[in-house]
Amino acid sequence: MTLTIRDLCVARGGLPVLERLSFSLAPGQALILRGPNGSGKTTLLRTLAGLQPSLNGEIVAGEDDIAYAAHSDGLKAMLTVTENLRFWADVFGQRDIEPAMAAFSLDPLRDRLAGTLSAGQKRRLGLARMLVTGRPIWMLDEPTVSLDRDAVALFADAVRAHLGAGGSALIATHIDLGLDAKVLDVTPFRAAADARAGASDEAFL
């Protein structure tokens, strides 16, 4: 359940962006990632989620522990809110989508096509997906984009409930969620510009 990272180096497009990164995230903890645009927050989250390999270092987490929410929500415009959420619940082997619907107050939108939702409503649906994954470690990439103040509060409540239930969360965000969480600024870990380890044909190895 605990996510531990030792001496991690992550790369984007073959260029290292963050190096010598170490931290651990115990159950019940949240960690806020900060850093300027392009500092490698998304790359770090994608690496931890297993979408891309790290250049070196170690990631210790349980099998199938990590749930990942990207910039885009993976919603289908031609499916209703319920169908979208039901699909992800089925993929992750969960039955009940009602708590997730309630947590992000999606009930009034239940039968609307996702394509007709506003940006903030889509985001809420995308975040509700995290609740139906049933996984303990959440990786959230700028989760509050296009959310209004009430929705941000809903999201903070959902994260708090998740932490209370023994989960943990790694959140890249710039706004204050009012969570009792440590903040990790990634700026000191930015890779030196000339560290070109594995820059060339890394994708084919």
Place this chain on the structure above:
Amino acid sequence: MKALLRRDLILAIRAGGGFGLGLAFFLIVTVLVPFGVGPQSELLSRIAPGILWLGALLACLLSLDRLLALDWEDGTLDLLATSPLPLEAALSIKALAHWITTGLPLVLAAPLFGVLLSLPGPGYLWLVISLALGTPALSVIGTFGAALTVGVKRGGLLMSLLVLPLYVPTLIFGAEVARRGADGLQTTTPLLMLAGITAGVIAIMPFASAAALRVNLR
């Protein structure tokens, strides 16, 4: 897995296009070929098996770039890759959904279109059998092509070029089954070859597709 299949089928029907596109293209080819060849029904019935197979193959090719591109654009692929479903299984399911929405309608409609090309009597059965055996291979190979080119803007052209040579064996043996059937000859050998190719690509291609997709998702 069932959820993914159901979702893909619902999307294909709701979004339109995905379901009818291949069939419409097939219809256009078979309707226009007699106009182009002229009113010589003997010549037509001789080339009918080949034309029908070619039409089915191109109809399959037409809908391939939608296979993964839509899921790529809205981020679904990233999220699927981090889900408990293995990518190999997810891509097999997507190929199956593609076959059900594109290949299966072609198989069912082929006898009807055979009439337009005055396909000889014994050929209908063999045409349907060869298409039913061959089109799954087209969908599975096509999924590989789509996985290879998924991040490329307007990757459709590149994908067609990559996939076309892989389609050749299926086309050769599929059309050969239909042609021999139409001429009343033995069809066992090409039929077995066709079935072998299909079984082989179904067994191997999902792994290649998943590997290609993993590289593209980075």
